[in-house]
Amino acid sequence: MIRRAMILAAALWAAAAVAHGPAQAAEAAKVLFGAKPAPADLASRAIGFYSRGCLAGAVAMPVVGPHWQAMRLSRNRNWGHPALIAFLRDLATQAAARDGWPGLLIGDMSQPRGGPMLTGHASHQVGLDADIWLTPMPGRVLSARERENMAPVPLTEPGPHEVDPAVWSEAHLRLIRRAASDPRVERIFVAPGIKKKLCETATGARGWLSKVRPYWGHNYHMHVRLGCPPGAAGCRGQSAPPKGDGCGKELAWWYTAEPYRPAKPGGKKPRPITLADLPDACRAVLAAPARPGALTARQALAE
Template identity: 45%
Template sequence: MLTRHLALAALSLALAACVGGGAPRLDATQSAMQARHLFGSEAVASGGRPEVIGFYSNGCVAGAQELPETGPTWQAMRMSRNRNWAHPETIDFVQDLSREVARTTSWNGLYIGDMSQPRGGPMLTGHVSHQSGLDVDIWMLPARDLTLSRQDRENLSSISVRSQRGAWINENWTAEHATVLRAAATDPRVARIFVTTGVKVWLCRNTPEGDRDWLSRIRPATGHHYHFHVRLTCPAGSRNCEEQEPVPAGDGCAAAEARAARILNPAPPSSEPPAPTGPAAPQPPRGNGVTLSQVPGQCLSLLSSL
């Protein structure tokens, strides 16, 4: 414990010595520290111009804004996590979508789950992504009551829309869920939306011809049945933001049907030994285990003195 405190103190000096916004120099002990311990301890956003830095699973956000706990068409959930921060573009998206949902469905708005920490970066627990202020989880539970107390929002649970191990939807799913997802996916700021596989399959089977362009942004993913996960594109002015690769061409429905079939009928384990492969190409660091030496250098400059 004493060694960690000494490393944090040394990092504080390195940050204080940082001039002109450049990245501080780290010694070997600091470089090996996991970034989540520092970003997870930040309670408020950094100052300065809003900017996304790095990738969704290895990045940070400068000048983040806090989504108000309660608005006319939304409530932020699990306030104790302090994960209702994001780039201003994401805040605007949440507010715009919640108004549209309140206008076009019987829902009064949206319950908003995790966004990002005050300065982004890896989290102590939970998400691998949500680091750059461009990810937001939106609950599948229709928002009927927007006067919930903080304690209510700690105790209330969302609903699952999954059945058949994720290959299909259950009785909690409604056509209004589809309306909400379409409204989100047709927003030009959205890069992709992650949902449980059965949701994608239902949408593919029930969306008429001539109105299917938005389906390509709906991507089946493991989990994502208590909420759907919206990921925005890099906003203007964030030169150091790293985009995810574009979604494949087409509506993605054939791939979703095949994925559902594999869930229902997984292939038996092969008795053949795996074919030999060459050395794997090095991959960039991602997720909660990244060290301070692996995060984008500009992100280190957002950490406060300790």
């Protein structure tokens, strides 16, 4: 009797999965991935592209480390590919030892299974992106409330503005240069004013500046993006940035009116990304059981 009941239950589950397959594929992927509080119990793998993919076997960045602290824990976005975790640990340690930067305040990385997010980013989907605040870490462990409410210090106003000289320091330059000089890094996005300041003050070899790309927002943090890890099948990276330091016409464009013109009224809004839009492997990531013992960011801090 028990065996028959188990067989019947399994059959019903399979039938339900098949029935819901097409409906799930058409549902907004941000809803599906945003509902997963824990990583898939799979081997670590970055799948797809930064703005259209997912993350198998995510690893949590510890919420407190010798030279870093994770912020905005309620978002549960302190997850990444092991390559990203290793990079952040290395950057935090080296910047503290050599660059006069006391520690990293780490913002959004990825969700436990990557994928599109309910709010905020278009990218950060494959576990290879991280937002690092350009506010030095305080010399104490922040409480959960402070991590939610502490405001980052902007270095410039959004748009075509200069860096605030009262906030900027040589340590900012050294931190960004160290991150951009790492061969694992593909790009770093910052506000135009930050890029302009780097162009004006960087000395010596300037090849690393090509990786630092001006972009909308990013006036209080740098968005670091790693390339696909070696041998990562199914991970799609970007082409290399243009040659040169990016301090000429590329930067000058951000100081014209063109980047800030409002969108034409009546334009169509892009439709939400669905599960069907993502690589097929993302269905398995979404359906996989949760890794046993995995803690959300808030739970980890409570430990």
